[in-house]
Amino acid sequence: MDAETRFVRAAVTFLGTVVGLLVGLVVFQVVPETPYGTVEVLLTVATTAAFAVVAGRLARNVFPAYNVAEVAVEGPITRDGGGSLVSSPVGATADEIVEQIDRADDDSGVDALLVKLNTPGGEVVPSDDIRLAAERFDGPTVAYTNDLCASGGYWIASGCDELWARDGTLVGSIGVRLGNLNLKELGDRVGVDYNELTAGEYKNAGSPFEEFTEDDRAYLQDLVDSWYDEFVDVVAEGRGLDDELVRDTEARVYLGEEAVELGLVDELGTRDDVEARVESLLGQSVTVEEFRPQRRLRARMMLGATRVAYAAGAGVASVFDGDDEVELKL
Structure with missing residues (x-):
């Protein structure tokens, strides 16, 4: 100040x-x-x-004491922030992040926006909501990542003016996945009979209790391909890249230096370098204020309890960890 x-x-x-x-x-x-x-x-x-x-x-x-707002996107990107069965419930929800960006945009003292991205990705529409909020912000928007900016995280970065990373940062994973756990054979073995009433041929496509047919596979693959095409278009337009270059990444992740060479990242640097870049964009010294969710006390207590429960569960799971790994894809 x-x-x-x-x-x-x-x-x-x-x-x-x-x-x-x-x-x-x-x-x-x-x-x-x-x-x-x-x-x-x-x-x-x-x-x-x-x-x-x-x-x-x-x-x-x-007369605020800051002129730059910072919003963090950390952990899996979800609508409700609950994470998944195999990921820690950390960070803010997508709706909370959008609310923070909009609040920063409405703040007359905020001239620029920093978006901190340390996320493996997440759900498609919540990621796009955050990207659109970053695009709406009236002023320079600079995203930066220290550890991981993958999939949905990179989707969000495509809505920012610049993306900065570190040498050891993993960036990319421009792809889409859709998985399901099929229990049909297991149910037949133990004698479990599952009855479901549906209307429409593909209403139960991908159901864990129904046989996964080739028609189901083709139908769901078409959905995944459509999401992927949209992802490519978003990245190509937002980052100013050629469609084929984006597709040629084949959903790989890259270390910082190679990501810069491909055009996936603008510059390499530390958090201080990013702040210096914002100062050059604004032509004045900057003071950064971190915008956080304005949760009620009960919501903060519930989130804390959820994190404790996750940590306890992870500790118990580590005791039984073996050579076989089972991944649940939602």
Whole structure:
């Protein structure tokens, strides 16, 4: 925060405090025309304090101490933030992230947006919602990743003006997968009979309790191909790349330097380098404010309990970890 901003904020807060004192004196002494006793003093002090708090908040909102907002996308990208059976429920939900970006866009003190991406990807539509929010932001949007920016994370990066990474960062995985766990044969062996009523030939395509037919495979593969075509188009348009180059990646991930050579990443650098880049874009020094979800106390407690439960489950699972690995794809 520069000296001028500090002075203005202090002046606004002081003025509000003086107004509060005058209001307290008038309301609790002048108007009732009563002796100024202990009760009146306490009420005046309370009024003065209330005005000071309101004035302080007003000063912070009108004259913010930051000019760049940072929003983090970490962990699996989901609508509800619950993660999956094999991934930790960390980070904000897609809707919360969109809300933070929109809040930053509405903040008159925010001139640029940083998007921190450390994610293996996730659901298609929630990823696209975040990308569209980044595109809507009125100002420079610079994304950066330290560890992993894959699949849905890269989908989001395509909506930003620039993407920065580190030498050892994994970037890419421009592809789509759709899997299902089929229990039909197991059910037949143990004598479990599953009855399902449907309308429409492909309504139960991919059901874990029905035989996975070639028609089902062709139908679902067509959906995956359509999602993949959309992914390629989004990346090609957002990153200014040729469609064939994007397809030639074959959903591989690349280390930072090779990602730069392919055009998947703009520059390599640390978080400080990214901040310096934003300063050059704005032509002024920057102060970054991290925008976080404004969760209620109950929601924060539930998220904490979920993380504890995941950690406990992961610890138990590690005891029984063997050579065979089973992956559940949703």
